[in-house]
Amino acid sequence: MSALIRTEPGSLVLRASAGVSGRVHTRTILGCAVMLLLTGAVTVLALMLGSVRYSPAEVLQALFSDAPGTAELFVVQWRLPRAVAAVVFGAALGAAGAIFQSLTRNPLGSPDIIGFTAGASAGGVAVVALVGSGYAVVAGGALLGGFVVAVLVMLLSRGGGAGGFRLIIVGLGLSAMLASLESWFILTADLDIAQVAAVWGVGSLNGIGFEHSGPALVLSLLALAGSGLLGRRLGLLDLGDDLSAGLGVPPSGTRVAGVAAGVVLVALVTAATGPIAFVALAAPHVGRWIARSAGASLGPAALAGALILASADLLAQHAVPGHSLPVGVVTVAVGGLYLITLLIRENRKGTL
């Protein structure tokens, strides 16, 4: 197979035999490469830092060849699962955010805002408070809560048109109600259970190990690959329902597939870590900005999500010496600021 890569001002064109061809903006490639490198750097840093510090060389040695038993234990057994989870789950959240924003045609239309995260959170906390804190039951409760609320939001916002404004309002209302329900569970539960529930409810990568997160990681990667196929369809839906249909892609099909992909991605992450807020909201914007891409842009969104969650988790582990915070605390704090700036900016542009 022969391949030809040609540069044009601002873009790269690929022509290969067997009908393979493509055209990408140079800026998009560079932006994605930068995000990938930064994510790699943050991951290496996460493997280096901790109660015992290792040099980059020692980390690489522990990863790829034989290393002393302690280095192997710290780097590969303890730190690696958490670092990998941050990258993969971050990418999943970023892609899910891009899908939901494209479907709702609204820069705020992320799973955080449309109620899925709140539903998963309330479901998980309810299970911890009422049933127990085993991994499987909590994950089940979170998934059930998320799905129920997502379906409820969809039903209540029916007839609101494709614009998605109603979807967001309904989601905000339900999120507020669910937050109070969650508080009630935590307040009425026994103290030790309440603490477990509260920690789970913010979303955390603390103590994550491959034995629990392994299946979620593999499934997330599969779901990411699957939603990659949706990218071009979402790009057409961005142009409006009629144009999408006119170009041969019925919008209803794209919507169903998009909601399914987005819900599966968020559900997998939430079941494994608890609800991590704001990554899905911020990642698509950050990705588009760095890659200078327009519309759905799933790839840049996923890369930005990985970078954001990996950085946030590094901060959560080391910002307060001696305390490993749940990563959800960091994403909420940083994401809250981001949401305010986004609201102000979008309000000026009038795109809300």
Place this chain on the structure above:
Amino acid sequence: MGYEQRIVGEDLSLDIPGGEFTVIIGPNACGKSTLLRSLARLLKPRAGTVLLDGSDIHRLRAREVAARLGLLPQSAIVPAGISVFDLVRRGRYPHQSILSRWSQEDEDSVRRALASTDLTALADRPVDELSGGQRQRAWAAMALAQDSQILLLDEPTTYLDVSHQISLLDLFAELHEEGRTVVAVLHDINHAARYATHLVVMAEGRVVAQGTPRDVLTTELLDRVFDIEATIIEDPVNGGPHVITRHRGRLAAADSTLRKVTP
């Protein structure tokens, strides 16, 4: 080769002749856009069928229809920050696959579409920074890049100033002369009369008249369909019909040179 479509819905039967520039006119809410959307496979008629070259359009695959029939709808949305080139490029979707995303053919079609809409120089500009006329040309370029034999245009000139309206309609007339079948919903009767080779007049969900503008446009029809009193004179430029409405207005001076039109 004939491009014939037949629609039967709401007691409505219509042939869109292949190779003609068909213009659909009619008062607001008479079903023009609905008719166009049915022709484009966006709506499925409750009863009856839309035939594209003899086969039921809803039995064809959506993509196959898209490769043969391009649509410029009213409700197009510009994704924030997208460049003209990338917008026009999306018109190639029906001809692409997962692996083949930018073939030589795609490139040629997009360049041709940009050239014929005078947008080559603006190709890298974000669409949301363009003027209304340029933006509408970008949408037209996207429909052109689709390289379909049939083009359906839903009020393509709405909200444009008169010079942009004319340049866009001239573009569509050129496409028609190159052999494409063009179907446009227009509001301006005189634009319809000037550009259409086949005129369809609709009222209350029915086709009330069709044929050449000369045969179709009569004072009686204008009164019945649009409820306007009008005179029809010969268009001094192309010899077709030209509608002058008799609504109240200011009288011009009798010896004004404005009245003398040179063809």
